[in-house]
Amino acid sequence: NAGVMQNPRHLVRRRGQEARLRCSPMKGHSHVYWYRQLPEEGLKFMVYLQKENIIDESGMPKERFSAEFPKEGPSILRIQQVVRGDSAAYFCASSPPETGGTGELFFGEGSRLTVL
Amino acid sequence: AQSVTQPDIHITVSEGASLELRCNYSYGATPYLFWYVQSPGQGLQLLLKYFSGDTLVQGIKGFEAEFKRSQSSFNLRKPSVHWSDAAEYFCAVGTTSGTYKYIFGTGTRLKVLA
DSSP, X not given: OOOXXXXXXXXXXXXXXXXXXXXXXXXXXXXXXXXXXXXXXXXXXXXXXXXXXXXXXXXXXXXXXEEEXXXXXXXXXXXXXXXXXXXXXXXXXXXXXXOTTSSOOEEOOOEEEEEO | OOEEEOXXXXXXXXXXXXXXXXXXXXXXXXOEEEXXXXXXXXXXXXXXXXXXXXXXXXXXXXXXXXXXGGGTEEEEEESSOOGGGOEEEEEEEEOOSTTOOEEEOOOEEEEEEO
């Protein structure tokens, strides 16, 4: 059973370009979470999605950032018009549908975005 | 609002010494608490979790943690540290009301001296 798969592992973009980060949850998991990690700042919650629904996006910047988790295919975190401050590691995690905030999160290995 | 505080950003211990990493949380209801470990360049791996019952929980790799409601703490301990334990450790609280999300602390980076 494959774990949470994130791609690309490393992404370099120039300022103003778009970044798309993909996350395939573990088989049978319908809850996906995105976190951003900056040095010395730990993991910051960005968004919580279920299939075809955004449940909580309270951690997402109001502009340029969006996320989706379609019925088919991976979850995508999209950053438009990237700026240097978007450089970070972005982690996706998934959990089974019945656990809510009580079960283990399974993390991918992260996507490291560098904005030149 | 829910929050998790890890007061120690960096900790250095000698191999074989005991370890305690501190975690304090703020949450109005019964918390679901977790400790995760992150090796460089990797994702996070669950060490242990507390939901209810015995306040001393055992995890993988010889780690344990004790939940103290009166102190709002969930400190991680290991009696004898190995060089391979060098990593970053994150405490997290899972919310069970609202939208069920997980709040992480800022992490403690552990360095182990040979």
